[in-house]
Each structure stands twice: as C-alpha cells, then as structure tokens.
Amino acid sequence: MSIRQAMLALLEPEPMYGYQLRAEFEQRTGATWPLNVGQVYTTLSRLERDGLIEHDERVDAAGAADAPDRAAQVMYRITPSGRGEVSAWFTTPVPRTQPPRDELAIKLAIAVTLPGVDVGALIQQQRTATMTALQDYTRLKRSGRASRPDQPEDLAWSLVLDSLVFDAEAEIRWLDHCEARLRRAAAEGHLHVPACPTRTADSEEVRP
Amino acid sequence: MSAVVLHLDNVTRVHGEGPTEVHALRGVSFRACAGELVAVMGPSGSGKSTLLTIAGGLDEPTSGTVSVEGAVLGSLGNAGRARMRRTSIGYVFQDFNLIPALTAAENVALPRELDGERSKAARLLALAALEEVGIVDLADRFPDEMSGGQQQRVAIARAIVGERRLILADEPTGALDTDTGEEILRLLRNRCDAGAAGVLVTHEARHAAWADRVVFLRDGLIVDESGADVADELLEVTP
Structure with missing residues (x-):
C-alpha cells in the first residue's frame, strides 16, 4: 500500500x-x-x-x-x-489499527509459559543480535551520504536510517524491561524462570 | 591486531565486608585496543561504573590486575597512578566536572600544567584540543557561559589533551539532548578512529551502537558481547 x-x-x-x-x-x-x-x-x-x-x-x-x-x-x-x-x-495519519505481527513478542509470550525454555538466554541472544544490527545502522549513518546530508534525498535516507535505529533501540529497551520483570518475578518466587545466566535477588542492588 | 591499551585481567571488586559485602565485579577480563571504541552496557548495579573507575585508576580492584599501555596500575603507587591519569588516561563524566572558576582553555590546560608543562605551552596544547572538538572560539569563556553540549566538548578536550591514548567516558551524553549527544559520540568516535582506545559506559543502546564492540555486564560479570562484523545488508544505493 x-x-x-x-x-x-x-x-x-x-x-x-x-x-x-x-x-x-x-x-x-x-x-x-x-x-x-x-x-x-x-x-x-x-x-x-x-x-x-x-x-x-x-x-x-x-x-x-x-x-x-x-x-x-x-x-x-x-x-x-x-x-x-x-x-x-x-x-491523513497512517492508521495504527492492528499491531503488526511481531515474531519476537509472540516467541517470548510462548517461551515464558513453557518449562523447558531458557528465557534469559533467549533475551540475551536477541539483544546481542539486535545490537549488532543497531551498530550496522549507526555505521551507515556516520559514513556515506547520510552523514552529511546536503540534498533533500540524502536527508530522507538519513531519516529512514534513524527510524531503523529507533526501532532497534525500542526492541532492546523492551528486552531489558522483560529481563528485569522476569528476574523480579523469579526473585519473588512467582516463576521458575532462569531469567539471567548469573545471579538473582541478592545482587539486584549492587551500588558502590 | 592493534596494541592493547587497556587490559583488565580477572578483576574483582568487593565493597564492604561480612553480611553487607557487595560484589560489584566478579572476575572481569576486558581489553580495549588502540583505534577501538568499546561500549559497556548494563542496568544500574551491574558494575559498569565500577569497571570504569577501576580502569581509570580512580579505584583499585580487590583482586586481579589492570594495565594501561603495559603498566600495571597496582604496582605504580599513588603518585605513579596520578601521573598516569594526567598523561595517559582521559576521563569524561556525565556532569562534565569542569572547574567553574577556570575558563575553557584553563580547564583543558590544567592536567598539562599539573604535569609540569609551562603555562604557555599548556595553553597551546589546550587550544589544539579545543580546536579538535570544534569550540576553539569559546576558549576564554567560563563553564557557566556555555551550553551543556559545549561544556561536554570542553570536558572531552580536557580528556584528550596531550595525546592521551585511553579515553574513559561514563554516560557522557546523559545530561544532553539527542542531537547534542550524537555530536559528542561523533567526537569520541573520531578520536578512536585517530588511534585512541575508548571505553564508553552507557545504558542507551543507541549510543552504544557507535562502538566497535558492545560488552554486556550483569551482576558484575560479562555475559555477552556483540562484535563488529560488517554485515552490510543495507548497502547504500549510490546516486
């Protein structure tokens, strides 16, 4: 469309x-x-x-x-x-009727309900993959015609890259949020989720 | 492989003792090479600020070693470490930490003067550093006469003056808006491209993405790392 x-x-x-x-x-x-x-x-x-x-x-x-x-x-x-x-x-604003199908959200929604899935590892793997994509977008942004846009078309391209950057960033923030929620739930004993490869509740607030 | 500028070998840091003891770092090994910018990401309490203060010689590890340009910080003594901080290590803080009574040029020249450089020569080095960060015209202004972004540029100039090869930045964009923050990252990036090693601590993925490598810290341990493989799936269309 x-x-x-x-x-x-x-x-x-x-x-x-x-x-x-x-x-x-x-x-x-x-x-x-x-x-x-x-x-x-x-x-x-x-x-x-x-x-x-x-x-x-x-x-x-x-x-x-x-x-x-x-x-x-x-x-x-x-x-x-x-x-x-x-x-x-x-x-006319672009309609936001139905959220587009989001494989990651669906995957996580299923994973947290199944006993055998290491959700912590799933989150970390996804975060690393998305971070790698974010690094690639950033590299494109700081080199080539997007870095110093002097034509309207170059500015357009750099804004499209920004859109990809913000999307990837939002996904990483959401993954951080999921990880924190799962760890809290595990610490409170609601869930048996291996939300992180390392420790749980006792080291939650490590502040020098 | 480029020269290793910063090397943390199996570093631990325990704060306090007994029931209140807190393990901020639990055995972290980490390197940053010349020409490389490495980002360290993690939630608050993951140990990322501790890692940076230890790397900068502002704090000491409970066990393990930290070397900067081949010198083990623990074996240097206080005076030696202080000298290292003036000559080899540049530190950039979230809240700039400029001295309000000194002008931009005087702030930048200070580490050189403390190191025994004559004030005229130190000023010339300071002006060169301010030139590199694009604000040499503000050399004689005081911090309160500058915007946040300009103050952070001064702080970066202070961190790089005298060709220091290790730049440590702790949330350097935390107090800045998106656009200004991006300019600061560009400066750090350029400095690393010119041969310095940089370590950037941040909780913002968008800023970490300027780095060659991103290290994820959780509860005082490195749990993962995203590498710098160039996967140019989005090749630019050349006009």
Missing part, C-alpha cells in the same frame, strides 16, 4: 519513466525496502487502472504488461484525481 502511495507522490512534481521512479524511491530509502522491476510496473498498471496516472500516448498501453523493454520507455504522469489521492495521503 505504502509503495503505491509513494510512487504516486513521486510522480507529482513531474512525469517519469518506471526505472526513474524506482531510482528516486531508492535514493530516499536506500535498499531498506528494495523494489523489483516487476513490482514497479504492476503498481503502475494498477494506478493507471484506478485513473490516478496516465501514460504517454505514443506507446501501446499493453506494452507495460507484455514487454518490459517497451514498458521502460513509457512515461507516466499523474492525473487530477491522482493529485487528490496524494494530498489525502499527506494529510
């Missing part, structure tokens, strides 16, 4: 070829959500079917579906109702 809106919005300032659209999208988002050629042309033909864009009259409309070579030569422009859709997209 968001790809469709993004492509439509990119067509607003000027008409473009399909391959240009893909390049413009990746200029702003890196390879975070890679678009393949087929996806680009499928999306374009749906936008056209819905009357939101139209293509250059000189090329046969069927070209897009049958012959990608010819489709690449087709230039797309936005229609007035397409412009309406773009402005509606920018003035």
Whole structure:
C-alpha cells in the first residue's frame, strides 16, 4: 500500500519513466525496502487502472504488461484525481489499527509459559543480535551520504536510517524491561524462570 | 591486531565486608585496543561504573590486575597512578566536572600544567584540543557561559589533551539532548578512529551502537558481547 502511495507522490512534481521512479524511491530509502522491476510496473498498471496516472500516448498501453523493454520507455504522469489521492495521503495519519505481527513478542509470550525454555538466554541472544544490527545502522549513518546530508534525498535516507535505529533501540529497551520483570518475578518466587545466566535477588542492588 | 591499551585481567571488586559485602565485579577480563571504541552496557548495579573507575585508576580492584599501555596500575603507587591519569588516561563524566572558576582553555590546560608543562605551552596544547572538538572560539569563556553540549566538548578536550591514548567516558551524553549527544559520540568516535582506545559506559543502546564492540555486564560479570562484523545488508544505493 505504502509503495503505491509513494510512487504516486513521486510522480507529482513531474512525469517519469518506471526505472526513474524506482531510482528516486531508492535514493530516499536506500535498499531498506528494495523494489523489483516487476513490482514497479504492476503498481503502475494498477494506478493507471484506478485513473490516478496516465501514460504517454505514443506507446501501446499493453506494452507495460507484455514487454518490459517497451514498458521502460513509457512515461507516466499523474492525473487530477491522482493529485487528490496524494494530498489525502499527506494529510491523513497512517492508521495504527492492528499491531503488526511481531515474531519476537509472540516467541517470548510462548517461551515464558513453557518449562523447558531458557528465557534469559533467549533475551540475551536477541539483544546481542539486535545490537549488532543497531551498530550496522549507526555505521551507515556516520559514513556515506547520510552523514552529511546536503540534498533533500540524502536527508530522507538519513531519516529512514534513524527510524531503523529507533526501532532497534525500542526492541532492546523492551528486552531489558522483560529481563528485569522476569528476574523480579523469579526473585519473588512467582516463576521458575532462569531469567539471567548469573545471579538473582541478592545482587539486584549492587551500588558502590 | 592493534596494541592493547587497556587490559583488565580477572578483576574483582568487593565493597564492604561480612553480611553487607557487595560484589560489584566478579572476575572481569576486558581489553580495549588502540583505534577501538568499546561500549559497556548494563542496568544500574551491574558494575559498569565500577569497571570504569577501576580502569581509570580512580579505584583499585580487590583482586586481579589492570594495565594501561603495559603498566600495571597496582604496582605504580599513588603518585605513579596520578601521573598516569594526567598523561595517559582521559576521563569524561556525565556532569562534565569542569572547574567553574577556570575558563575553557584553563580547564583543558590544567592536567598539562599539573604535569609540569609551562603555562604557555599548556595553553597551546589546550587550544589544539579545543580546536579538535570544534569550540576553539569559546576558549576564554567560563563553564557557566556555555551550553551543556559545549561544556561536554570542553570536558572531552580536557580528556584528550596531550595525546592521551585511553579515553574513559561514563554516560557522557546523559545530561544532553539527542542531537547534542550524537555530536559528542561523533567526537569520541573520531578520536578512536585517530588511534585512541575508548571505553564508553552507557545504558542507551543507541549510543552504544557507535562502538566497535558492545560488552554486556550483569551482576558484575560479562555475559555477552556483540562484535563488529560488517554485515552490510543495507548497502547504500549510490546516486
């Protein structure tokens, strides 16, 4: 859905070829959500079917579906109702209806209820993996075009990286929180959870 | 493999005795090499601040050894350790710890002057360090005439003046907003890229992610470590 809106919005300032659209999208988002050629042309033909864009009259409309070579030569422009859709997209918040399926939350929810699972080790392994990803994002942020954004597209890319950074950080904070809750529960005797590879209650408050 | 600048070997630290004794560190071995920034993460009470004060010679281990650039801190004596802190080890604190009655340049020059450098030469070194952290134009201001971010830059300049090779930072971004905090991390990172060894204690994952390695501390033990393998799944699209 968001790809469709993004492509439509990119067509607003000027008409473009399909391959240009893909390049413009990746200029702003890196390879975070890679678009393949087929996806680009499928999306374009749906936008056209819905009357939101139209293509250059000189090329046969069927070209897009049958012959990608010819489709690449087709230039797309936005229609007035397409412009309406773009402005509606920018003035409407993204809905947060159903939380997206979160494998980690599901995994942990199951793990804490099963006797044989080392939840402490699970949390630590995940934290290390997520931290490694966070280090990678940070490395991308401090090098290359995201580090000194002087074009709007570079700024866009650095903001996308920030979004990945904040997501990973939120996951690590949540894992810290789960670990602390499980240790407390274990210390109070509610649970038999090996929440941490080391000690439990007695060393909880170690302060010099 | 780069030179090991900081080496903690099986370090323990026990505070107090008998029923109230607290094991802050329970046998920690840890190294930081030249050119490397290592982050230490853990909840409060995990021992991360103790680790840093011991690494900086501000506290002594109950057992185990700490060496900085090959010198074992425990065998140096008080005067030797103090000298080490002035010449080899730079310390950055969360609350800056600048001397309010001294200007930025005087704060930065102080460790050099205490080490016997003539004040003119010490001032030149201080100005070079302030230049490196981007605030040489504020050299003659007093701490209360500067923002938090600027004060922390002064503190970093003080930690690096005289080419010290070990930088220890205890929650250096704790009192700063997100953007300013990021600038401070960039400075630490640059200093390590230029050859210093850095140890950063933080509870913020986003800040720890600037490090080459992240060490996780729990109850005085290192429980895990995330390495620096470059997994560039998000290769940048070149324009």
